[in-house]
Amino acid sequence: MMRLSAPLSWAINLVLPPECAWCQRAVADDQPLCDECRQVFTTATSCCQRCAMPVPEVVDRSACVRCRDAGWRFDRVVALGPYRGRLREAIILIKKPAFEALATSVGQLLGDKLLLEQINPDVILPVPNHWTRRLAHRTSTAETIASAIAGRLRKPLWLSAMQRVKRTKKQGMLAWSNRPANVQHAFRVRRPKRVAERHILIVDDVFTSGATAAEMTRCLLKAGASRVTIAVAARGTGSRS
Ligand SMILES: [Zn+2]
Numbered sequence: 001m002m003r004l005s006a007p008l009s010w011a012i013n014l015v016l017p018p019e020c021a022w023c024q025r026a027v028a029d030d031q032p033l034c035d036e037c038r039q040v041f042t043t044a045t046s047c048c049q050r051c052a053m054p055v056p057e058v059v060d061r062s063a064c065v066r067c068r069d070a071g072w073r074f075d076r077v078v079a080l081g082p083y084r085g086r087l088r089e090a091i092i093l094i095k096k097p098a099f100e101a102l103a104t105s106v107g108q109l110l111g112d113k114l115l116l117e118q119i120n121p122d123v124i125l126p127v128p129n130h131w132t133r134r135l136a137h138r139t140s141t142a143e144t145i146a147s148a149i150a151g152r153l154r155k156p157l158w159l160s161a162m163q164r165v166k167r168t169k170k171q172g173m174l175a176w177s178n179r180p181a182n183v184q185h186a187f188r189v190r191r192p193k194r195v196a197e198r199h200i201l202i203v204d205d206v207f208t209s210g211a212t213a214a215e216m217t218r219c220l221l222k223a224g225a226s227r228v229t230i231a232v233a234a235r236g237t238g239s240r241s
């Protein structure tokens, strides 16, 4: 695509007002999403206070069946909402490079939610890809979301603190029972000194079985991190609803 000079793109902005990163409706200059779309992505649902799994409103938020025997070592999962409806559609799109602006908007909304929930990590760490995948895909969704969160929270983004050392199969392609083995020993903390005694925020697009987050948490705590929190755009429920 032709690159526009700064004055030219400014002039085009005057003629073509900024539009919503999701529905293309006109928006105010500093708003990446229109009010309606923002509401769709941020509608609060009743969910488990630990793993963000949707639970019926009548159920106690601390009595989630998924968490009972999970032995999670991270503090909790913060998600914009369950992986369904428009949020699911958006997450499928943001994996494509053409939708980076939407990925950034999703990250900003997640950053706002973290601020609201008073989650205050020292460092932001996206789930890393294996280097062979990095060659094939220039952008990583987790990285784009993490970078937007780091901007909102004004906290450092560490892209190289952790490395994926094993070329794993895509978790979504495997049965839940095979997912922990697929990611076991898949990560390495490259700079343990950097994570030592720090509260780390791991960022990904979706949390479903939790195997990736659990394995990364294990590595980070072993390297001396004090706490780990997980932030994801959506909480996968394992069903297509
Ligand atoms: Zn919109």
Ligand SMILES: [Zn+2]
Binding pocket: 048, 049, 050, 051, 052, 053, 064, 065, 066, 067
């Ligand atoms: Zn739970």
